[in-house]
Amino acid sequence: MAIDVQKLAKEILESNQYMTIGSAGKNGTAWVSPVVYAYDNDLNLYFVSHIRSKHCVNIGQNKSVAVAIFDSHQLIGDGVGLQIEGTAKRVTLLEIPEVSLTYFKRTYPYARATKSFNTGLKKLLNENTYRLYKIAPSKIWMNDPNSIIDERIEINKEYLRP
Numbered sequence: 001m002a003i004d005v006q007k008l009a010k011e012i013l014e015s016n017q018y019m020t021i022g023s024a025g026k027n028g029t030a031w032v033s034p035v036v037y038a039y040d041n042d043l044n045l046y047f048v049s050h051i052r053s054k055h056c057v058n059i060g061q062n063k064s065v066a067v068a069i070f071d072s073h074q075l076i077g078d079g080v081g082l083q084i085e086g087t088a089k090r091v092t093l094l095e096i097p098e099v100s101l102t103y104f105k106r107t108y109p110y111a112r113a114t115k116s117f118n119t120g121l122k123k124l125l126n127e128n129t130y131r132l133y134k135i136a137p138s139k140i141w142m143n144d145p146n147s148i149i150d151e152r153i154e155i156n157k158e159y160l161r162p
Contacts, residue, residue, distance in 0.1 A: 003145045006160075009155045015071070017036055017037070019068065020035075020069075021047075023065050025057060026061040035049060039102075043137055045135040046091070046133065046135075048125065048130050048133070049133060059089065063087045064085075066083065067082075068083055069081055069084070079143075080142060080143055080145050081142065082140055086137040087138065088133055088135045089133065141154050141155060
């Protein structure tokens, strides 16, 4: 029986808490970083990071990013995940209230953020040590679990909406 790839793609998005961001600065040197994410109804991905981290510096120089979301505990040969192309930017001051609600209300699959963690993170955001970032996906793919070869298929974003 064939696996419903749209349903599986939605499960991957909902059941993971980390995404890996691939970025490159103006010199073209690639960098990857795992970050905790949240997403909104338009499938924008949000993360919090230190403003001087390598990936955030890169995003300031080159907004094009690639993202992978997957469960690293999958068996070899059984693994599926999402690969995403998009553009990233720092969340503007006007967007912060709405994005903060999205980010801090996310129920993470493996652990809930404690009140003290959220309080500490909000303090760092207020001090401008950490900032919220947004990735707007332009294309989403998944390796096809129904294929006998390693083949990726494009996922319709409309099926991933909450």
